[in-house]
Amino acid sequence: MELRPEHFMKQAIRQAENAFAEDEVPIGSIVVADNRIIGKGYNQVEKLNDPTAHAEMLAITAASSYLDSKFLQDCHLYVTVEPCVMCYGAIKNARIKNITIGCLEPKHGFSNFVNSYSLLNVQSGVLGDECSLLLKTFFENKR
Secondary structure (H helix, E strand, O other): OOOHHHHHHHHHHHHHHHHHHHHOOOOOEEEOOOOEEEEEOOOHHHHHOOOOOOHHHHHHHHHHHHHOOOOOOOOOOEEEEEOOOOHHHHHOOOOOEEEEEEOHHHOOOOOHHHOEEEOEEEEEEOHHHHHHHHHHHHHHHHE
């Protein structure tokens, strides 16, 4: 039975909630293969003092380790917020073709810098309100 995108996005949101609880920007990501989660991550930039410790990067690393492969072409990435350009590069290098995004990131999202999604199958807006609310609440608490 094929699970719906909302099921997997809820799992990514759980990861984002972990980030929120640790006072990190609340972004979560999972990698799915054959209807199973094989990698997950949430922002840990502050915790690890590492500017590359984005949710997507950690999820991709976990999935690559699980599959013992740098290529994830048969996988699907779910992320609560549109990835930045760095993460877009990792997605492309891992050869991930399918990505589902909760909400767009108008300031730093890769669509602001990349002319085309041509090599990716992108679906956005899955549980977008819930993903946006988590980010909004986080930044309102910071002010």
